[in-house]
Amino acid sequence: MGIKDQNNMDNGYEKLSKDLKNLPKVNAPDDFEYKLMVKIQNGQFETAKVKNESGKLWKFIPATAVALSALIIFFVVQETSVNNGNPYFDGIEQPVAKTDNIPDTVNLRGPASPAIDDGSYLVIHPNDVVKKEKPVTARPRLKGVDVDGLIDGSLINRSGLNRQHVVGHGNKSFNGFLVDKDRKEIERLRARLDSIKAEKKKKIAN
Amino acid sequence: MSTKYKGWTDEELIKEFQDSNTLDAYEVLVKRYKDPLTNFVFRFIGDKDVSTDIVQDTMIKFYLNKDSYKSFAKFSTWIYTIAGNLAKNELKRRKRRTILSLNSSSGDDDRPLEIGDDSVIDPDRLADGEIKNVLIQKALLKVKPVYREVVILRDIQEFSYEEISEMTNLSIGTVKSRINRGRSQLQKLLKNIYKE
Secondary structure, eight states, X not given: OOHHHHHHHHTTOHHHHHHHHTSOOOOOOTTHHHHHHHHHHHTOOSXXXXXXXXXXXXXXXXXXXXXXXXXXXXXXXXXXXHHTTSTTOXXXXXXXXXXXXXXXXXXXXXXXXXXXXXXXXXXXXXXXOEEXXXXXXXOTTOOSOOHHHHHHTSSOOOOTTTHHHHTXXXXXXXXXXXXXXXXXXXXXXXXXXXXXHHHHHHHHXX | XXXXXXXXXXXXXXXXXXXXXXXXXXXXXXXXXXXXXXXXXXXXXXXXXXXXXXXXXXHHHHHHTGGGOOTTSOHHHHHHHHHHHHHHHHHHHHHHHHTTOSOOOOTTOOSOOOOOSOTTSOGGGGGOHHHHHHHHHHHHHHSOHHHHHHHIIIIISOOOHHHHHHHHTOOHHXXXXXXXXXXXXXXXXXXXXXXX
């Protein structure tokens, strides 16, 4: 790079360049070296700029805390409102499905019939369809009686031979929970069952 | 401080510091460069206190990384590079901060600087050094940083194009081009002083 080239570059800006060159010099403060040596001896090598930046971050903490709190409250409120859609919901699972699906069962079998000797019984469903179903076998080790099962007919068995599977475990004399073969009694019990079911539905609806 | 190193060149001093970890040699170099570096950084940033901090950081970096200096380059080139990078980092930080600030004084405004509506100022005082210097510094801060840096290194610090090219890691052509553009911007901003 020749001097001529440099002169060409500077042409037109001579006055400006001169003024820039003549700007007063700004010097370092008198205690510059002292402060520098103190920093070096104390091992303070973290830059002042970094310090200032980290020091100024504290002012964002309140705003961040408020924002986070708002988020947490928002999500918590949303979660609880899902459960509170139904004012009657108390967290306990409603046994609605189970109740609705229980068929209207009454054992219509008459005295022991050699034709149905396998322990099955007839079941009348709500749509008046009669089906032959096998009862739920009781646990052999249990000596107790499933009263609910007897009432709703799932365990009622008119067969004398099968009586022992349900109650008494062979105690043929026990007939306290057996459904009477009297048809009137059957109708009465069916009506009672209907009313119990209706009551349950009403309670759920309320 | 020892007077032993007074006549030594910069390269001899840094070598002494590198080889023997002589603090005196380091202090001589600090004394030599603290003022020119402060002037350079102040013209670039515009804030005296911040400039002092940046030059302090430069010296600390010099102290910690003395072995990264290679003797094939001039010491002044090396230390000005460090100072220049720290000054540019500071500008970037300020730019991020001014996004949130209402008062932005970016360098994109090309309008000529006005002395102000103060009619008390005598037009003859335009030639007054003080006011002129203030205007020039204000105008300098409005010039784009990439142009500002090279204009300061060339016209204020009086480095050659080759030295500036090494400091800024730019080609000589780019250095010249940026100096030219920087001067042109300055001239526009100082239209009231430099009538074309």
